[in-house]
Amino acid sequence: MTPSHTGANGLIFDNVVIPHEESGNYVRAINQLPDGRMVFVSVTGVDIYDGTHSKSLPAFPAEYTAPLKSYNGFHHMYLDNDSLLWIKDWGKVSCIDLRYENYRPVTDTNMTDIYIDETGRRIIQSTDSLIFNGNSLPRSVLNGTLQDVAGDSSTLYMFDDSGRITAFSVADGAILYHADAYPPEQKKDYSSTSLICSGKDGFYQIRNGKKGGFFHFSKKERSWTKILETPYTLNTLAIGDDNKAYISCQRGMWIIDLDSGEKKYDEILRTSHGDLIATEISTVYEDMDGGIWLGTFNRGILYYHPSKYDSGKIYLNPLNLNDTSGYFAENRDGSVYYCCGNDAYALNDKSSDGKPIKLSEINIGHTVSGSANTFVSHNGNVYFKTDYGIDIFSPRKSYQDESLAHKPLLTALYIHGERIEQGKDYNGHVILPFSESKTERIELTHNQNFIGLEYSTLNYMSRDSLSLSYRLSGLDPYTVKLNLPPGENRSFKIPYTNIPPGEYLLTVESGTNIAKLEIVIRPPWWRTVWAYALYTVFSIVLLLVAAYIYNNVSRKKMLRKHREDMLLARIRSLIDQCNAYENERVISECNATKPTQTPKAMDDSDSQFISKAMELVENNINTAGYSVEQLSRDLCMDRTGLYRKLMLLLDQSPSLFIRNIRLRHAAKLLLENRGLSIAEVAELTGFSSGSYLSKCFQEIYGCKPSEYAAKSQEST
Numbered sequence: 244m245t246p247s248h249t250g251a252n253g254l255i256f257d258n259v260v261i262p263h264e265e266s267g268n269y270v271r272a273i274n275q276l277p278d279g280r281m282v283f284v285s286v287t288g289v290d291i292y293d294g295t296h297s298k299s300l301p302a303f304p305a306e307y308t309a310p311l312k313s314y315n316g317f318h319h320m321y322l323d324n325d326s327l328l329w330i331k332d333w334g335k336v337s338c339i340d341l342r343y344e345n346y347r348p349v350t351d352t353n354m355t356d357i358y359i360d361e362t363g364r365r366i367i368q369s370t371d372s373l374i375f376n377g378n379s380l381p382r383s384v385l386n387g388t389l390q391d392v393a394g395d396s397s398t399l400y401m402f403d404d405s406g407r408i409t410a411f412s413v414a415d416g417a418i419l420y421h422a423d424a425y426p427p428e429q430k431k432d433y434s435s436t437s438l439i440c441s442g443k444d445g446f447y448q449i450r451n452g453k454k455g456g457f458f459h460f461s462k463k464e465r466s467w468t469k470i471l472e473t474p475y476t477l478n479t480l481a482i483g484d485d486n487k488a489y490i491s492c493q494r495g496m497w498i499i500d501l502d503s504g505e506k507k508y509d510e511i512l513r514t515s516h517g518d519l520i521a522t523e524i525s526t527v528y529e530d531m532d533g534g535i536w537l538g539t540f541n542r543g544i545l546y547y548h549p550s551k552y553d554s555g556k557i558y559l560n561p562l563n564l565n566d567t568s569g570y571f572a573e574n575r576d577g578s579v580y581y582c583c584g585n586d587a588y589a590l591n592d593k594s595s596d597g598k599p600i601k602l603s604e605i606n607i608g609h610t611v612s613g614s615a616n617t618f619v620s621h622n623g624n625v626y627f628k629t630d631y632g633i634d635i636f637s638p639r640k641s642y643q644d645e646s647l648a649h650k651p652l653l654t655a656l657y658i659h660g661e662r663i664e665q666g667k668d669y670n671g672h673v674i675l676p677f678s679e680s681k682t683e684r685i686e687l688t689h690n691q692n693f694i695g696l697e698y699s700t701l702n703y704m705s706r707d708s709l710s711l712s713y714r715l716s717g718l719d720p721y722t723v724k725l726n727l728p729p730g731e732n733r734s735f736k737i738p739y740t741n742i743p744p745g746e747y748l749l750t751v752e753s754g755t756n757i758a759k760l761e762i763v764i765r766p767p768w769w770r771t772v773w774a775y776a777l778y779t780v781f782s783i784v785l786l787l788v789a790a791y792i793y794n795n796v797s798r799k800k801m802l803r804k805h806r807e808d809m810l811l812a813r814i815r816s817l818i819d820q821c822n823a824y825e826n827e828r829v830i831s832e833c834n835a836t837k838p839t840q841t842p843k844a845m846d847d848s849d850s851q852f853i854s855k856a857m858e859l860v861e862n863n864i865n866t867a868g869y870s871v872e873q874l875s876r877d878l879c880m881d882r883t884g885l886y887r888k889l890m891l892l893l894d895q896s897p898s899l900f901i902r903n904i905r906l907r908h909a910a911k912l913l914l915e916n917r918g919l920s921i922a923e924v925a926e927l928t929g930f931s932s933g934s935y936l937s938k939c940f941q942e943i944y945g946c947k948p949s950e951y952a953a954k955s956q957e958s959t
Contacts, residue, residue, distance in 0.1 A: 256545035270538030271318035273528035279649030309349035324363035360394035378416030491524035571618035650756035657695035
């Protein structure tokens with residue numbers, strides 16, 4: 244009757260609930276993406292799961308599904324080097340582009356089957372050939388129909404339905420060797436389906452036909468070993484980090500220790516909710532963190548990790564275990580008992596030293612009873628009654644592994660509270676050209692600077708509190724610490740409001756895993772480089788215009804001053820000439836105001852001609868209509884002869900000759916009769932108007948007639 248604590252046999256699974264799951268419970272295939280997310284394929288849909296959220300796609304949509312004439316197996320997933328996820332099932336294939344998380348058309352019409360090895364290399368099978376890495380081989384190089392592939396950087400291994408493995412050189416497609424798993428007479432027992440997993444020193448394979456078989460191939464020895472044979476089909480295979488093989492089948496699962504050779508078959512699955520499940524396990528998969536995922540036919544998805552629970556066992560007398568009246572009980576103080584007959588056994592109190600306690604000593608009024616076979620205590624301990632005792636699974640109080648394979652993953656982007664959709668146009672700009680998981684840089688406008696970034700920790704094994712940190716360099720002065728509370732939700736949102744335009748780098752850390760995201764907030768157009776260039780050009784033009792105006796004004800001032808100086812010089816010169824003519828009195832008083840030009844040397848006849856011409860003009864000085872024609876008639880000359888004569892003697896035209904005599908007479912009147920107006924002077928000197936007199940006078944004397952007398956007096 245004395246119980247003892249020892250290691251418990253078997254596994255305990257958590258139920259995985261996928262939000263917005265459209266695939267139902269009929270899970271057929273499981274795979275893990277390089278970023279840590281899980282992919283679940285069922286008969287109705289495909290779910291991409293990050294631990295909190297799930298994106299659902301329909302399974303094999305007609306417009307994106309192509310026929311595969313040579314594939315007669317169940318659901319199979321492959322991931323290639325182009326971020327393409329290929330899904331096969333019974334003569335058809337579809338392809339999901341993970342950059343956009345949407346289906347893409349399968350355009351190769353000659354493809355009858357497709358395989359992808361561990362390196363992401365595609366092997367395309369057509370009607371008569373096999374194509375890989377630029378090599379094209381006839382299908383006859385195999386001993387039968389190709390069923391699966393595996394490979395490394397230098398060697399490609401092909402497995403056919405005869406049980407043979409054929410190794411090819413990746414460089415040139417040459418056959419390196421081949422080896423058979425069993426004699427030809429056993430081919431009918433294992434020729435239907437095949438599934439390969441890589442191991443430490445070779446490959447592990449399950450094969451099905453009339454029987455189910457589990458084999459190992461040693462690359463070093465180039466030989467096969469049969470490990471397990473069953474009379475029923477083996478569904479899928481996973482090789483754990485603990486070097487154990489997990490093989491799913493129609494009911495339950497085989498667990499084989501590959502080091503010791505120990506084999507165990509679990510027909511009943513146990514969950515952390517205390518449930519006992521008997522169902523077909525369609526698929527089993529081991530993730531990068533060593534966790535085991537089960538896809539069942541009708542009970543959804545189950546997850547197990549060896550680090551989540553501490554296990555133990557208490558052995559009891561088989562007679563007590565067969566007592567159908569036995570039950571579990573828990574006191575208010577947390578003590579758990581298994582009660583049978585008049586005795587009780589403390590299941591979480593080692594101080595009892597394995598001795599039974601009288602049931603009467605337990606305060607039954609303060610107990611919480613469980614079922615006859617399972618019990619879950621208030622602190623999460625799970626108890627299962629078996630044929631030999633009680634199996635106990637206790638959640639570990641704290642488990643944080645900083646060597647997790649995954650960095651935090653961006654799962655959603657919000658702007659002003661609105662979730663941004665991949666590929667959608669927002670005001671002429673696609674913010675997320677790729678899916679969030681493939682986004683490394685986002686560009687936003689200046690009015691899209693209220694953002695929220697949602698990340699997932701991709702931590703499937705721990706439900707304890709998690710410590711994270713993040714920092715937006717260029718904005719955050721220090722790293723922000725974040726503690727996620729215990730629970731199922733492993734996602735968190737990072738909010739930022741009113742981010743100034745600029746370039747930033749968001750760094751999110753979880754242990755040693757670091758995720759980075761470039762964030763660019765574009766400035767408004769009036770703060771762009773082109774705008775500043777325009778401002779610079781405008782400023783330069785404005786300065787040039789200002790300089791031009793300044794120079795123009797300065798030049799005009801200088802010209803005005805120069806003219807004033809020239810005017811004063813001319814006035815002084817005229818005054819000097821007047822004084823000289825006054826002293827000499829050579830010809831007459833009016834000659835005192837003759838022009839400054841020096842006439843050419845003249846003989847007596849020329850002097851008489853000039854004197855006569857001047858006399859005629861002076862006699863008609865107040866005749867406004869006295870013109871060149873009248874002067875030439877008075878001199879008995881034609882106009883052309885008069886012009887030549889005056890140009891030769893005085894270098895003046897007849898009209899200029901008449902005008903200068905009038906101007907000299909006007910200057911004399913202005914000096915002698917200051918009371919005369921400009922109009923009166925013009926009338927007395929034969930000018931048609933006072934304005935014309937002023938214009939001509941200013942050209943010769945450099946000042947207005949009204950200023951002439953005053954300036955002459957100042958000079959004197």
